[in-house]
Structures are given as structure tokens and as C-alpha cells.
Amino acid sequence: MNILITGARAPISLDIAKTLASTGHRVWMSDSLLFPIGAASPHIQGYVRTPPPRQAFNAFTHALQQACARNYIDLIIPTSEEVFWLALAKARELITTRVFAPPLAKLLALHDKWLFAQTATELGYGAGENRLLTSREAVEALEEDVDWVLKPVFSRFAARTLISPTPKALRRVTPTSQDPWLAQERAHGPEYCTYNIAEDGELLLHVAYRPKWRAGKGASVYFEPYADARLREMAAALAARQRLSGQFSLDAIDTGDRLVALECNPRGTSGVHLAAQFPTAFSDALLGQGKAPELQPHPAMLGLPLKLFNPLRAIGGALKADLARARECVNEAGVGLMPSIAATVEMFARAALHGTGVLAATTRDIEWNHSSSTQDTERRRV
Missing domain, CATH: 3.30.470.20 (ATP-grasp fold, B domain)
Structure with missing residues (x-):
């Protein structure tokens, strides 16, 4: 089988490529970076650089579709948040190759921390309290005697997460309907x-x-x-x-x-x-x-x-x-070490260029931060 692994920046792409190659499959990788770690894998047939999906969705899907046709790709396996853009492309029939991922609606129901909190509660694994915060008034209404954890509904790497926040920290939380937050009663344990x-x-x-x-x-x-x-x-x-x-x-x-x-x-x-x-x-x-x-x-x-x-x-x-x-x-x-260093240097450079932290730079062009699958992605700019 011919398989394309997207998100070559993710170290897990190396293990997926090695595994599939060792079991008799032909593997390619793709990403929007110059020096992603996966591009250096000795187990792939080639690396395809695409436009960034978050900033150039149509160009991204066109490049990916061409790569799939050129290399007779049977299956696309995502590694990172580009999975949402692939699912959107599948929903709009812009990519015909099979993607190993659920449809977009199911992905969003899990990625959205508020929606997932509700599902977890229904399954018996929910936090004691879950509150969706879309305004300052909602933050001010949180009970002071509850040990809260606050985090944006769309976030990663624990970015902006507040654990047992002080009143001063809570005053800095300004959720909106476009940038909602989730407040959960804190669970203690490993x-x-x-x-x-x-x-x-x-x-x-x-x-x-x-x-x-x-x-x-x-x-x-x-x-x-x-x-x-x-x-x-x-x-x-x-x-x-x-x-x-x-x-x-x-x-x-x-x-x-x-x-x-x-x-x-x-x-x-x-x-x-x-x-x-x-x-x-x-x-x-x-x-x-x-x-x-x-x-x-x-x-x-x-x-x-x-x-x-x-x-x-x-x-x-x-x-x-x-x-x-x-x-x-x-x-x-x-x-080896040199491709790892090159990938790290590129991320530090991207962080400096865009004024973000290094971890934020790793997902800047692939992350998905909204619930609607119909938003005009070509107008989204960071």
C-alpha cells in the first residue's frame, strides 16, 4: 500500500513511517515546513512540501491532491492538527484519497473541550463541574469556594491554563463567544x-x-x-x-x-x-x-x-x-542529530518571526481554533 503521512514536523511521524515501511508499505511524508524532522526519515520514498492549511487552505488541498495522484497514494494518515483541515477537505470533496480519521463533526466534538466535557460526563468520566465561559460576567459568577481549572476551549500544550487561579489571575480572563473558555472543578491525583x-x-x-x-x-x-x-x-x-x-x-x-x-x-x-x-x-x-x-x-x-x-x-x-x-x-x-537541530532551529526562527513561544510556533499554521466547519478559511490570518 502507498501511504502518505501528514504532519512530518511531529516526531511520531518517524515511528509511524518506520513501522509501516517495516511491514511492507511504501511511505511518503508531507508538511508545510522546510526542515521537518520526518523529512529526514530513511524509511520514506519522498517528502512533499505543501502550503500551510490554516493560512492557505485551497492551495494546501490542491497540493495534497496532486501529491496523492502523482504517487498513487491509497491512504493518508494524519499526525497532528492538520487532521481537521483534511477532514474539511474530505467534507468538501477536495481530496478523494481515504483519510484515517473520523468525519469533521466527530473530530470537533472531541477537540472542543466544552463539548468533550459533556460527553465525558455522560460516560461517567466528567469533572464535578463544567462551565462554558463566554463573557467576563460568566467568570465573575464562578463560585469562590470551588477549586477551578480554567482553559480556553481550543488550546494545546496547557497554554493559558489556570490551575486554582487567584482572584487577580481570574480578572485577566476575558472570554468571548469567539474565544470561549472552560471552567472545570479541579480533580486531584496523578x-x-x-x-x-x-x-x-x-x-x-x-x-x-x-x-x-x-x-x-x-x-x-x-x-x-x-x-x-x-x-x-x-x-x-x-x-x-x-x-x-x-x-x-x-x-x-x-x-x-x-x-x-x-x-x-x-x-x-x-x-x-x-x-x-x-x-x-x-x-x-x-x-x-x-x-x-x-x-x-x-x-x-x-x-x-x-x-x-x-x-x-x-x-x-x-x-x-x-x-x-x-x-x-x-x-x-x-x-541523527543534525536533522533534529535543523527542525529545532526552524521552530525557534518561526517563534521569533511571529512573536510567539516555541511550542505555539509548532502548531501556528495547522491549528484549528473554531467550532464551525463552514468558516471561510481563506480569510483566516494569524
């Missing part, structure tokens, strides 16, 4: 992340991990495997409820009494680095061809960002021991 693959509502693959070390306060860069039947049951319940096909992740807090689902990312996430340790099972699941057994992976890490964000801790102590026992995902996927 956090766990899951990566899952489903086909027509059936859970085909599941791995879970602790985000032991992070890049800043958001994205995990060290993945400590964790097995808990309740996490699998939660993922299976959501897959069945939404009749999902594709990749999705769930983040949850274990309060001791129950799991509280924090959010869902209906796309590839870092759990890929654990699933890829089982190439046959992972490949079969990605193609909807088989149900994986319970997997027992080893710890995995992204060494360069781990050391960049934790330079002093990497010298000694617990982190040094963790570094010694984890597989380094990029290196094991066949990519």
Missing part, C-alpha cells in the same frame, strides 16, 4: 495519557503512560508506560459511543475513586512512541486490519527537547537514570 486506535467504534490498540518529564508545563517528552484496565475501558467506551475510526488520545486524572477525563485529542499523540515498539500490531491497527493484544512497552523519550527544557536535571539525579533506561525515539527511527 495524570495519565492514553493513545488509541479504533475502527468503526471498536478499540484496536491502546497504550497508556505517565507524562513523567515535560517540555515546560505542557507537552510530555518522556513516556513512562502504565497499565490500568480502567484507562482501556474509558477509551473503549468513548470509541464505541462516537463510533470512532482513527487515532485518538485521552488524558485523565486518577482521583483514587475514579478517572476524570481532562481532554481528548482526536489525532496522533506521543503514545505512538510506545505503540511503535510492536510494529506488526501497530501497523495492523493503523490499517484497521487487526486488534492488538495488551502491549507492554518500554519507556521512551525525545532526548533533545527533554534536555533543552531540563538542562540541569539531565546532569544527575532521577532524570539521568531515566535517560539511561528509555529508548530515544528519533535516534531509533534512523534520524
Whole structure:
């Protein structure tokens, strides 16, 4: 099968490419960047650079459709938030190739933190309280005796998230109907992340991990495997409820009494680095061809960002021991240090050019921050 992996900037693209190539498939990658890490993979047939979907949607879909026709692509596997733009293109029949992802309406029901909070509550995994905030008045109406967590309905890497905010911090929150926020009663306990693959509502693959070390306060860069039947049951319940096909992740807090689902990312996430340790099972699941057994992976890490964000801790102590026992995902996927440095430098340059943080720069041209699928994307400018 000829397969196109989009979102070559994501380190998980390397493991997906290696897995599919090792099981007999021909793989291409695409992205809008000059030096995405995935373009350096020794397991791909070629790299296709496209216009950015968020700023040039029509040009993006045209370039992708041409690439699919030119390389006889049978299947597109998204890795990041470009999945929403691909789903929009499929809905408008601008791309004819099969995309391994749910339709746009299902994606948005999971990506929108307010909508997902309601679904989680209906499934028995919701926070004690959920409030949609679209005005200053809604913020001021929050009870002072409740321990709240506030975050934008559309956000990533814990950007702008406020945990147990002070009155002063709350005064700076100015939600609107175009930029709504979610207020949730805070759940206390350890956090766990899951990566899952489903086909027509059936859970085909599941791995879970602790985000032991992070890049800043958001994205995990060290993945400590964790097995808990309740996490699998939660993922299976959501897959069945939404009749999902594709990749999705769930983040949850274990309060001791129950799991509280924090959010869902209906796309590839870092759990890929654990699933890829089982190439046959992972490949079969990605193609909807088989149900994986319970997997027992080893710890995995992204060494360069781990050391960049934790330079002093990497010298000694617990982190040094963790570094010694984890597989380094990029290196094991066949990519050396220089492509990693080039990709990192490009992201720092993009951050400087647009006046954002580095993590924000990684999704600036692919992120999806609205609920409507009919918005004129060609008018959207950052």
C-alpha cells in the first residue's frame, strides 16, 4: 500500500513511517515546513512540501491532491492538527484519497473541550463541574469556594491554563463567544495519557503512560508506560459511543475513586512512541486490519527537547537514570542529530518571526481554533 503521512514536523511521524515501511508499505511524508524532522526519515520514498492549511487552505488541498495522484497514494494518515483541515477537505470533496480519521463533526466534538466535557460526563468520566465561559460576567459568577481549572476551549500544550487561579489571575480572563473558555472543578491525583486506535467504534490498540518529564508545563517528552484496565475501558467506551475510526488520545486524572477525563485529542499523540515498539500490531491497527493484544512497552523519550527544557536535571539525579533506561525515539527511527537541530532551529526562527513561544510556533499554521466547519478559511490570518 502507498501511504502518505501528514504532519512530518511531529516526531511520531518517524515511528509511524518506520513501522509501516517495516511491514511492507511504501511511505511518503508531507508538511508545510522546510526542515521537518520526518523529512529526514530513511524509511520514506519522498517528502512533499505543501502550503500551510490554516493560512492557505485551497492551495494546501490542491497540493495534497496532486501529491496523492502523482504517487498513487491509497491512504493518508494524519499526525497532528492538520487532521481537521483534511477532514474539511474530505467534507468538501477536495481530496478523494481515504483519510484515517473520523468525519469533521466527530473530530470537533472531541477537540472542543466544552463539548468533550459533556460527553465525558455522560460516560461517567466528567469533572464535578463544567462551565462554558463566554463573557467576563460568566467568570465573575464562578463560585469562590470551588477549586477551578480554567482553559480556553481550543488550546494545546496547557497554554493559558489556570490551575486554582487567584482572584487577580481570574480578572485577566476575558472570554468571548469567539474565544470561549472552560471552567472545570479541579480533580486531584496523578495524570495519565492514553493513545488509541479504533475502527468503526471498536478499540484496536491502546497504550497508556505517565507524562513523567515535560517540555515546560505542557507537552510530555518522556513516556513512562502504565497499565490500568480502567484507562482501556474509558477509551473503549468513548470509541464505541462516537463510533470512532482513527487515532485518538485521552488524558485523565486518577482521583483514587475514579478517572476524570481532562481532554481528548482526536489525532496522533506521543503514545505512538510506545505503540511503535510492536510494529506488526501497530501497523495492523493503523490499517484497521487487526486488534492488538495488551502491549507492554518500554519507556521512551525525545532526548533533545527533554534536555533543552531540563538542562540541569539531565546532569544527575532521577532524570539521568531515566535517560539511561528509555529508548530515544528519533535516534531509533534512523534520524541523527543534525536533522533534529535543523527542525529545532526552524521552530525557534518561526517563534521569533511571529512573536510567539516555541511550542505555539509548532502548531501556528495547522491549528484549528473554531467550532464551525463552514468558516471561510481563506480569510483566516494569524
